[in-house]
Amino acid sequence: MDLELHEDKPIFQQIAEKVEASILDGSIKEGDRIPSTNEFAKYYQINPATAGKGINQLVEQEIIYKKRGIGMFVADGAREIILQKRKDDFYEKFIIPLKKEATKIGLPRETLLALISKEDQE
Numbered sequence: 284m285d286l287e288l289h290e291d292k293p294i295f296q297q298i299a300e301k302v303e304a305s306i307l308d309g310s311i312k313e314g315d316r317i318p319s320t321n322e323f324a325k326y327y328q329i330n331p332a333t334a335g336k337g338i339n340q341l342v343e344q345e346i347i348y349k350k351r352g353i354g355m356f357v358a359d360g361a362r363e364i365i366l367q368k369r370k371d372d373f374y375e376k377f378i379i380p381l382k383k384e385a386t387k388i389g390l391p392r393e394t395l396l397a398l399i400s401k402e403d404q405e
Contacts, residue, residue, distance in 0.1 A: 295336035314359070
């Protein structure tokens, strides 16, 4: 996992994103134990409650689960949950605004699709 935290977004969110990225790149696999909130806190020199908030987000999304007294583990299907969440976010952040702008400037659907495909052809 990346050593640096940035000021552009909340620390707890960055912790959750770092775990997600490690699951996506395969460095943490389904069933693997992840660091505890105290380990995250020590590693990033942050408050354990802050790390816990990021981890709890992942628990709520069923990406990780807790085994009382043992630790936290990556859930089966976590990678697919993350991929679907990111696809949904991509759609909301990029596709909807793209379609709205295309409508505003009178760009027909076929032209928009041709522009998107243009990058593949170059």
